Amino acid sequence: MVIISFLLISVGVALLPHLVYLIAKAISLINHHPIAYKPFGYAALGMMAVWLILFCWGYFFGRYFHEVKSVTIACKGLPKAYDGFRIVHISDLHLDGWKGHEDELLGIVNEINALKPDAIVFTGDLVSLDESELKPFIPILSKLESPNGVVSIMGNHDYIPYNRSLSDKDRAYKISDLQRMQREDLGWHLLLNDNCPVFPHKARAVLGSGSAEFGSDSAVFGGIPDGRGVYFIGCENQSIGIHHIITRGDLKKASEGTEGHYPIILTHDPTHWRGEIVKGGPSLTLSGHTHAGQFRVLGWSVARFIYDEYDGLYTDGDHNLYVNIGLGGTMPMRIGATPEITLLTLKSK
Numbered sequence: 001m002v003i004i005s006f007l008l009i010s011v012g013v014a015l016l017p018h019l020v021y022l023i024a025k026a027i028s029l030i031n032h033h034p035i036a037y038k039p040f041g042y043a044a045l046g047m048m049a050v051w052l053i054l055f056c057w058g059y060f061f062g063r064y065f066h067e068v069k070s071v072t073i074a075c076k077g078l079p080k081a082y083d084g085f086r087i088v089h090i091s092d093l094h095l096d097g098w099k100g101h102e103d104e105l106l107g108i109v110n111e112i113n114a115l116k117p118d119a120i121v122f123t124g125d126l127v128s129l130d131e132s133e134l135k136p137f138i139p140i141l142s143k144l145e146s147p148n149g150v151v152s153i154m155g156n157h158d159y160i161p162y163n164r165s166l167s168d169k170d171r172a173y174k175i176s177d178l179q180r181m182q183r184e185d186l187g188w189h190l191l192l193n194d195n196c197p198v199f200p201h202k203a204r205a206v207l208g209s210g211s212a213e214f215g216s217d218s219a220v221f222g223g224i225p226d227g228r229g230v231y232f233i234g235c236e237n238q239s240i241g242i243h244h245i246i247t248r249g250d251l252k253k254a255s256e257g258t259e260g261h262y263p264i265i266l267t268h269d270p271t272h273w274r275g276e277i278v279k280g281g282p283s284l285t286l287s288g289h290t291h292a293g294q295f296r297v298l299g300w301s302v303a304r305f306i307y308d309e310y311d312g313l314y315t316d317g318d319h320n321l322y323v324n325i326g327l328g329g330t331m332p333m334r335i336g337a338t339p340e341i342t343l344l345t346l347k348s349k
Contacts, residue, residue, distance in 0.1 A: 058333030091288025092326025124155025191234020
């Protein structure tokens with residue numbers, strides 16, 4: 001994969017000056033002004049050299065750096081009891097790329113725990129091609145902890161669609177095994193078109209730890225002023241954009257029983273936000289998927305040609321969307337689009 005990725009982009013880089021040369025040559029023939037090839041050849045060599053340096057940096061270093069982004073989001077309709085609620089949002093681990101770098105991933109887990117968030121959410125693409133990618137990392141990822149646990153959803157890669165040699169039966173088994181490992185081995189709360197209540201520290205103190213368990217009835221919010229709480233609503237992958245191969249999301253089903261409470265919607269592909277979510281009531285949506293194209297220079301990313309929302313915070317009326325650009329990647333490099341851990345602080349308004 002490394003070689004194929006490098007060669008494909010190298011061909012594109014090398015062809016660009018030659019394409020310009022051919023256009024200039026055609027114009028020169030019309031105007032009867034000769035044009036030399038040498039400057040364009042040098043330009044191609046120079047661009048190839050720059051690309052080689054960038055690729056090596058992105059492969060050996062860029063994809064393993066990361067940053068903690070602290071973002072405050074004003075949420076209309078968020079119950080006052082949740083003012084200041086802190087969520088660590090991570091996404092797109094693509095664990096095949098972490099083989100041999102277990103210490104770096106353990107450091108990320110420890111860093112997340114040190115932030116002491118009220119909740120941790122993972123918005124999909126735990127693996128790239130096979131559920132077996134998760135097994136070596138179970139001892140590391142199972143160390144993630146918060147008062148509300150770790151809540152996760154499935155991304156498009158988690159449905160193993162890109163291993164074309166699998167039968168439907170084998171693929172279904174692998175998907176089921178990946179889901180089982182998240183729930184049983186990692187201890188994560190995987191939502192498949194489902195939801196779970198979220199508890200702030202002050203509510204847990206009133207209710208007692210025994211009441212603040214996943215799967216509790218909404219009546220447990222009786223300890224919160226006005227009885228309104230927050231729910232994580234987890235959709236299965238619902239891609240309305242370029243990756244429409246996986247469309248299993250059912251927002252209506254996932255939201256059942258959450259009426260009257262504030263929704264934090266977890267959906268892997270941010271195209272789902274514009275396509276369906278903004279048509280409803282006030283909400284906060286957390287997504288991943290885009291990786292910001294794994295290439296960002298001076299704020300410019302190739303992902304802008306594919307997605308309307310691809311990196312960071314977006315607002316439309318009473319709706320907020322945060323797109324986390326992930327900690328891993330499908331291509332073995334990151335140039336500028338630094339992997340991120342996002343610490344979200346919610347404010348009611």
